[in-house]
Amino acid sequence: MKLNDYTKLLSDERLNIFLSTLSVTNRTPEYYVNWDKVERETKRFELELHTLNYLIGKENIYDEALDLFSKQPGLLQAIPSLIASRDKVLDILSINEQDEMTFDQLNFSKIDILRIQDYVDFIHQAGLLEFLQNKANRSLVDYVYGVEAGLDSNARKNRSGTTMEGLLERHVAKICQEYSLEFKPQATAPYIKENWGINVPVDKSERRFDVAVYSKEKNKLWLIETNYYGGGGSKLKAVAGEFTELSQFVATSSDNVEFVWVTDGQGWKTAHLPLSEAFGYITNVFNLYMLKQGYLFELFQ
Known part of the structure; x- marks a missing residue:
């Protein structure tokens, strides 16, 4: 189906x-691990980790650790990486044999040299000393490299949106090169006004459009937003409402401005009603399949 046939259909x-x-x-494939970030985070404490290799396999490891950290307290800054924590200031709950609870806080960014034993006690209770004594059998740099790869998986949710932005930007760049159009990722209303002379009403002052495309020949602007939702949830209703309102804001421009929403993901099958309402207001709602079919090529042509 061509774009013109699609846009002439009823919203349902x-x-x-x-x-x-x-x-x-x-x-x-790039979604799964950001290796540049993993390497960067590992290198931050590479020297400290090499020094901490000294503790591997030590018999009296508690005393060895206490002595080492007392002489070189800066080594403690590497501990959060060894226990897979992004936090450098740790709030800690301790429960004794009488079920009495106490709360403490240890700062691994700014080491308190008067509390070295508290740090070592925490490391011991967290199981790290036992690991270093009995289970670690290779470089702690290699170990932390693996830890960082695992921690990076927590960033995958954010990368899903970034992936869509990257896909859209590459697709738009190809079209703009073919049709001699201008485009700007993360475009703001002031940028658009200053560079292209187009007035863009926005719902919030800090609004950045994922991609803006400008035709000097037609003096026309397309504003494109993109996202991806692999799973359902209440957020989808809010997202559909947000882009419906944004499209209406854009439509009030005195200039030739058109709104485009590129979204995808099986999650939308769980949000039929709010998406149906959005389709009632936004004509140009495309998914990745439609981009593959050339809908943006036809739209900008």
Whole structure:
């Protein structure tokens, strides 16, 4: 189906086509691990980790650790990485044999040299000393490299949106090169006004559009927002409402401005009603399949 045929359909018909062509994933191979970040985070404490190799296999490891950290307290800054924590200031709950609870805080960013034994006690109770004594059998740098790769998996949710932005930007760049159009990622209303002379009403002053495309020949602007939702949830209703309102704001411009929403993901199948309402206001709602079919090429042409 061509773009013109799609946009002439009733909103419910467009919605049904959209839902039936949703992708099962937007995960490129780069999605899984950001190796540059893993290497950067590992190198931050590479020297400290090499020094801490000294503790591997030590018999009287508690006393050895207490002596080492007393002489070189800065080594303690590497401990959060060894226990897979992004936090450098740790709040700690301790429960004794009488079930009495006490709360403490240890700062691994700014080491309190008067509390070295408290740090070592925590490391011992966290099981790290036992690991170093009996289970670690290779470089702690290599170990932390693996830890960082695991921690990086927590950033995958954010990368899903970044992946969509990257896919959209590359797609738009190809079209703009072919049709001699201008484009700007993360475009603001002031930037658009200053560079292209187009007035863009926005719902909030800090609004940044994922991609803005400008045709000097037509003096026309397309504003594109993109996201991806692999799973359902209440957030989808809010997202659909947000982009519906944004499209209405954009439509009030005195200039030739058109709003485009590129979204995808199986999660939208759980938000049929709010998405249906959005389709009633936004004509240009596309998924990745529609981009593959050339809808943006036709739209900008």
